[in-house]
Amino acid sequence: MSGHNQFALLRQRRFLPFFIVQGLGAFNDNVYRQAIIGLLFYLGVAESERTLYTNLAPALFILPYFLFSALAGQIAEKLEKSRLIVITTTMEIVIMTLAAVGFLTESLPVLLVALFCTGLQSTLFGPVKYSVLPSVLRPEELTGGNGLVEMGTSMSILTGMIVGGLVFTLAGTHGPIVAATAVIALAICGNLAARMIPKVDAGAPDLKINWNPIPESLAVLRMARKQKSVRNAILGVSWFWFVGTILTAQLPSYAVTNLGGEPTLYIFALALFSVGTGVGSLLCEKLSARTVEIGLVPLGAFGMTAFLLDLYFARAGEATAQGLSVTQFVHQTGSIRIIVDLLGIGLFTGFFVVPLFALIQSRTPKSEMSRVFAALNIQNSGFIVAAAVLGLLTQRLLGWTIPQLFLALAIANAVVAIYIFTIVPEFLMRFLSWVMVRTLYRLRPHGIEGNVPDEGAALLVCNHVSYMDALILSATIPRPVRFVMYYKIFNIPVMRWIFRTAKAIPIAGAREDPALMQRAFDEVDAALAEGELVCIFPEGALTRDGTMAPFKSGVEKILERRPVPVVPMALRGMWSSMWSRRDTRLGRMRVPRRFRATVEVVAAPAVDGHSTDAAALEAQVRTLRGDLA
Template sequence: MRADVDVAPAAATGNMATGYTPAKPRGGRMAQNPSGMDTTGTDTATDATVGAFAAQDPRADLPVAHSQFGLLKQRRFLPFFVVQALGAFNDNVFRQAIIGMLFWLGASSEDKALYASLAPAIFILPYFLFSGLAGQVAEKLEKHRLIRITTAMEIAIMSVAAVGFYLQSLPVLLVALFCTGVQSTLFGPVKYSILPSVLRPEELTGGNGLVEMGTSMSILLGMILGGLLFKLAGDQAPWVSGLAVIALAVAGNLISRMIPRVDAGAPELRVNWNPIPESIHMLKLARKQLAVRNAVLGVSWFWFVGTVLTSQLPAYAELHLGGDATLYIVALALFSIGTGVGSLLCEKLSGRTVEIGLVPLGAFGMSAFILDLYFARTGLAPATGLDLAGFLSADGSLRIVADLVGIGLFAGFFVVPLFALIQSRSPKSELSRVIAGLNIQNSGFIVLAAMSALAAQKLLGWTIPQVFLALAVLNTLVAIWIFTIVPEFLMRFLSWLLVRVLYRLRVRGIEEHVPDEGPALIVCNHVSYMDALILSACIPRPVRFVMYYRIFNIPVMRWIFRTAKAIPIASAKEDPQLLQRAYDEIDAALAEGELVGIFPEGALTRDGTIAPFKAGVERILERARARGQNVPVVPLALRGMWASMWSRRDSRFGRMRVPRRFRAHVETSAAPPVDGATATAAGLEAQVRALRGDAA
């Protein structure tokens, strides 16, 4: 890649954090000389020699999946997806079959209560004990190999479970349940750390959405099948249950052998077998970066909310919906289906980027539907013993159905981008350990959720709807707290909402030509005050923008721009020292492997044409070469923005009206990267002109 361009301060800018685009201040004037840029990054730079940028990332050779469903046709994803779904399915078949056996045997209420109390604790205990070890092992071993090892463990564990079913021995089944927790603990870190190794950055959201959907539906179907085994198999139920869980484990192991090779994240890592210090170390790794720390907190909070809700559903279905066990499964199914649909929609809504702007939408959507679930039925059900048809025909039932689906839908919006953010911003050599730390924290939140719900009902005397009301309020307060600490989440939501309300975007070539990792300079024509916001919505990687200093210093807004890591800039006549600092920050960003986007014209177009590119780009590239780094340049062109809102086509008053070009069709096109050693301002200008064509 190559870049020769002068940089002009962006009229509006957005960064990896926000993509925010400010309006031009009254009386302000865009500087004509400084460099308008955009710099944001997440990846560590490697030494860039000429041409090296084209093949730094092994994912560059991966086949392109233009939608998340295309991943299901590719070997790099499909076998792993099936294995993780089968694992979740088998775990829940096994756990539900134990409950079915207790009813089949006519066990006493004391035995059922004992299992209900012991089973969750036994399954979750290994996450506290062994997550430290699991994170290290997942980092040290090749990921495909570890998956085969854990699925082989599952065969052995389910063989023990089959013996327990045959002997109808609860102690043996509880031992197998503990071992299942150990196996899940080992599989957890590799489950999420493998995705960034086999998916492109623009595929992370869609891939995580598929995984979450597969997990939700597998849990639901596993519970249904496990609950039916002892009802349908009659006297052969112990044999059938044992063979079923073994067969599912064998199937998972066989399919795992089709997962292609995925190298270890840190093969040189020395394993520390002492779980306590390693667990503490992994929790610290998960808290090292502010955005990752709060994403981890958000995922754990998702488990808190989910645990409170699902733990209350059996009693809620009986007492407040007037149904039986079947209605509880229906309520769980509605929640699971909503979560699956929400997870799948994330890719479409995010535009194939890691769009954390969906997180606030998910959080407040969850609160709204949980709150409505409280008001939908605050007291006991008017009738009892209802089947599904009877429940659906009762007054207010459709509102409850909509609430359960809505909670799940927005839960998907909430959690999928958080997983994608953790994966994209954690160093690959630490990701498995970060996930292990996440699992430890998740376990603590699950236990806290169960204890909190129990205490609220037993000690405070709250009803289940009152628990839901408290959860809605608490979820809102926690969301506000997280978004206050990291404004990136809320600002990104606002920019995401603004772009999708005002424009209809079409993107060409960005997935292919913007590098997934390492430094790059992005140059684009400058048409409107919304340009940087549009670009940040299209580019999968975060981008920081340079903005005119008078915009940067707008009262109240300044803290937002600082949080967004925007770079203020001025012309040499206005403030030469600020101009120099801007160039220094740009150079530092490129040295750290970040993306830098610039508007080389130096100002907004006044007539829709592209003005000559200034030489600031060449200065940026020269500075990078002087310290031994060759930075590729990606030419981009905006089409359709001249006829859209907030260009200079109209008067200032006209720009403030809602014109008929509201929801304008806007296209962003990218050309192959240019070698930074030979890029010139004139050459890049010619490429951008050719990309844009005749459409301003």
């Protein structure tokens, strides 16, 4: 493993060429679209005709997503992925050559045809864009990798819009030549980078392609709905596009009418949102401690709502000044608040969307990944169109101002977030556990990467020190874990809801409740049969004095039925932290001096389940724990 943060991926061939390709693709698309708008002004097209073209262009670009996403998902599933990326970037060269002809001949119909073809090429690239990441990244790298991709996409869109908008402004009469040259050169660079992407195996090479788009679109949409958490993660991503579309579509008019700026102030406002999104995307890995931490999703949702609300109250009416430059705007009273709001909306948007992408990737079978992302693209397209139409109708028919639209968006965002978290309580559960763990402890994982398997069944065995042990372990292990825990701990108020939502398995002693004990062993075996991770605390109870108790035979019963690999783990530093039994119950209720204790989570290489026993595992865990109870 090269380094321990997402930026190390930018030095590795398995990620860097792909990152360059997707960044250049987003950059070139936006250079092209903005250059078309620049050409309209260059040709002196009448405002009514210009409005027609500027509204027609997004529709032509997005139409292929509705028509061909299902086909694109099947192709991405069937073909080796690096080969498909080379094919799509070669298509981009051909399409941009057609676009260059349109610029040089100043033919808007040719440019619009090329724009439709660009949408088609983006449609084919879409499913492979995110389905390739789980094939080249480890589970603990998914959040960081997605953060880099979202940051790169956000920055590429922003810089592409700026560069495309300046082509005709700076080049003057040479604008058509500069635009034609730029789009072809960028397409060629993307194709060259694509040829450096290592081979990535097809998800389903034997898949038989259904060429009928309507039934296949319905089929991939049904496929994406099979698992509730994935289905609602997709809903969350589509909502992100809805919010982003409404917000960015209003920024040009908002910058002039409500901020009192020149048209160029729009770019500044868009840059604030884009930079915030990029920073939020990058921070996800740090905040999640390299796991797929969906607890960040509620944080992102409520943060978006808070800053959207404040943006409404910061400037609810029209600006008193007009024609302000960026510098003049920054020096206006109240402008800092608006700047912070735009940055904050972008920041929490990053927190919201990156874990959702990582969740979809981590819980979707690789043989279905591309088709699930094709379904995501279909749904995204619908939400984008709905956002554009709704934004237009609320202002034209209802007479809403842009700040009022932002207020409605803030309220709608809160309602949608609450809806998602209600039907999938795992999101809120992970948020609560994330807040508790990050507030109470400083975690230091060792050996998790490489020792806890990336896929397949395994049994994790660990010493048992405090009531928070399960939450500590789940915060450091990239994959979901089914914890077996003493039923009295499972039934602690508040914690019970968290444990039940996390699908923990309550267990009792043979003398206390033999039926519950048997159900627990049956559930453990079923989970292992499904290829899940199961964690048990073989001591059977919390330590009362900081020392480890002998491991009980339950671990041997589990392995006798299903001898899966066993990963020895140890918690170090928990005895001197909150919620251990070091103090009396009253003492545990106080905020003690060991608040924010440093806790180490250590894992050893997996051992063969056929050849180990409770005593051997106990010895390994004792060695891992060392003197730091």
